[in-house]
Amino acid sequence: MPKRWSTKPERTYLRTLLPEYVEAKAVKNGLKPFVSDATARFKGKFKRASAIIDLEKKIGSWFSNNTRAGSGVTDNPVLDLTQRKLLQPWQAYMKLEYESTLRPILDNAWAEYVKSCDNEVPKKKDFAFKNEMVKELYKKESAEVKARVEEYRKKHVNYEEADENADVRNLRFLEAVKKIPRSLITYTDSLAKQSGWSAIFWAGGPHPTLGGDLTSVLKASGTSTDGDTFPEWLERNPSMKEALEGVFDAWLRASFTSELCQERAVNRSTMRRVHKSSNNGDGEDGSDSDDSEDSDDESDVDDSYKRVKRSNPDDATACTPSKEDSSLANDIPTSSNAATSKTKDEKKKNKTKPAEPKKSEYELERERNIARNQILLAELEIKKARELLLRGEKKSDDGKKGVVAKEKESDESTEPPAGPDALGSKSSDGSEKAAEKGGEEGLKENDGVDDDEVRKDAGDLDDTSDIEDIDLASVHAIVGQMKWLDREKKAWEGIKSSSLEPSWDVLTTRFLIFEARLGSDTGRMPIENRPAQLNQWIPRNQSGSLRLGHAEMVGYIAAGLEDFRADSGEKWVRLKRGGPSGLYTVLVGLSWWMKEVKDDVPPGLSALIADIAWVIRRMTEDLPALAPIPSRGEKRPASDDAGGSRATRSKRPRKTD
Structure with a gap:
C-alpha cells in the first residue's frame, strides 16, 4: 500500500472540517476559498505541513474522496437520536419468523391468490395481502411463540435484537462510540446556528477498543470575546479545567464499575473483523481513509477521546474547585442551596399550578x-x-420563452x-x-x-x-x-x-x-x-x-x-x-x-x-375520476350541454330596410 501523506492526528483534524466543506460545496464557487483557508489553518496547526509538496491539492483531494458515496466517512456519520417505537406484535412476529417459517407460506398463498384471479389484475396488492395473512397466522400461534415475539419487541426498542452474545453487543457499542465525536460536532453546530447560543456536549464511558478503559469526548461551539474556543479557554484557566474534568471523571467512575468496563472490551481478533468490513482504502491520491487492518487496537482510536484519570471514586479532591475558581463552586448547586432557593410564594405557586397532561408516546x-x-x-x-x-x-405553460403569467x-x-x-x-x-x-x-x-x-x-x-x-x-x-x-x-x-x-x-x-x-x-x-x-x-x-x-x-x-x-x-x-x-x-x-x-x-x-x-x-x-377506456372502434360520447343536445351557433338576423 502506498505511503500516506498525512498522519493520523492530521486526518482527525481534517475530519472536524467536513461539515464546513459540505456547506462550502453547496455555495457557488465556494470550494476554492474553503480549501485555501483549510490549508492555511492546517499549516498553522501542524509544523511539518510546510514541507508537504502540493499540500493544498492533497487537502482538496482528501475532502473530495472522503465525502463521496461509499467512502465510509459520510455513511451514517452521526448517531440517530430518535427513539425507536415499539413494534406491533404481528410486525415483530414477521421480522422474527419471516425467513425461517413465514416466507414460503406467504409466497405460496400469494401465488394461489393470483392464480384464482384468472389472469385479471389482483384486487389486493402483494404487501397488503401478506400483511393480512401474517396477522391471521399470528393469532393462531402458540403461547410459546407469542412469548418469544414479546421478548423480541422489547429487545428491538432497545437496539438489542441482534445481541447474540457479549462480543456482538460490544461491537454494536463500538460502532456507536466511533460516531460520537462527529455526532457531538454536528449537534453543537446545529444548536448554535439555530439558537445563537454556545453549546457544550460531553459524553463518556468504557471504550471497547481500549480494553474498556473509561474515556470521554467533549465538543463545544462558540467563542469567547477574545476569540478562544472552549478548549482553548480551558487551557488558559488550568484550575477551572482541572475542576471541570474532575467532576465528570468522578461521575463516570461512579457510573461504571471496573468489572463492567472489562466486560465492554473488544479483543484483537474481533477488531480485525471490524476493520476488514470497514476498510476505507486510504491511498496516496489524498483519500486518506483509515486502513487499520494491520494496526494495533489503540492506534485506531480517534484523538478526540480522553482517558479518565485513574483515581479512587470516593476521592472528592478531584471534584473540588480551587479558591481562585470560587465562581465555579458558586455555580454548582448543593442540596442545601437547592432546598432554600425557592421562596414561599414560588412554592405556593407551584403547588396551585395544575399538572400538565402527560403526553402520549x-x-x-x-x-x-x-x-x-x-x-x-x-x-x-x-x-x-x-x-x-x-x-x-x-411560468406559463404556453411554451413561449420569456412569457410569465401572474397567478393569483x-x-x-x-x-x-x-x-x-x-x-x-x-x-x-x-x-x-x-x-x-x-x-x-x-x-x-x-x-x-x-x-x-x-x-x-x-x-x-x-x-x-x-x-x-x-x-x-x-x-x-x-x-x-x-x-x-x-x-x-x-x-x-x-x-x-x-x-x-x-x-x-x-x-x-x-x-x-x-x-x-x-x-x-x-x-x-x-x-x-x-x-x-x-x-x-x-x-x-x-x-x-x-x-x-x-x-x-x-x-x-x-x-x-x-x-x-x-x-x-x-x-x-x-x-x-x-x-x-x-x-x-x-x-x-x-x-x-x-x-x-x-x-x-x-x-x-x-x-x-x-x-x-x-x-x-x-x-x-380533487382530480376528475378515471374515464372508462373505449374499445377499438367505439366512439367517445360527445360533450353535451344541459338538456343533452349540442348547442348550435346562433346567427345574427339579417337587417331589412
Missing part, C-alpha cells in the same frame, strides 16, 4: 421528529431557499406556513390554521404506533383503500397512452424495482393513479434549490444515471414539502405537476436513494416517502 415521538427535521433543514440552510421558492413567479393564489389555500413555528398560528385574515387536526399528527409510519393514536384520515401507509378499490387495468391503459411515460418505460421499471418496501409500492402506485387522472403534462416542479445533478440530467432527456446524496435530496424535497400537512384545505397548486418534469423527478431521485440504502431504510427516508405518498393522495382526490 406518539406525541413525544412526533416532537422528536420535528426537532430532528428542524436541525437538518437548518444545516442545509433550506429556509431561505424555501422562501424564494414560495415567492417565485409561476389564495393565502389560506395554497400558501403553506413559513415553518413549524407557524403551525396553529393565526393567518393574516384572523382565521385559525387547522394545524393540530391536519398537521404532523397525520404522519404514521408502519412501525408500531397503535391505531387509536392516529387519525383515520392521516394518510398513513396502512390505509391503502384508495389503491385497493381502483381498477388498475384502466390506470395502466391510460398511462400507456402517455408518450412521455412510454419513452421512460425502462427507467420506470427501474424505479418500481428500486425497493421491495411496501411504502415504496404504495408511493409508485399512487403516482400512476395521479398521472392517469391528471391526464396531461402540467409543467415542472420549482427549480429553486434543485440539485445540480438533477438540473444536468433533465436537459439530457433524462438519460444517464442520476445519484443524489442524502442532503441534496432532503434539501430539494423538504424545501417544497416541509409543512404540507399543516392545512387540511390545501389545494397543492405548486406541487400538482405531471409529466417528465413534474413529480416524476422526485420519484427518480428517491429511487436512487432507495437503491443506495438497500434494505436498511433510515427513519427520515421512511417518513419522507410516507409524506409524499400522502400528498399525492390528497392531490388526486
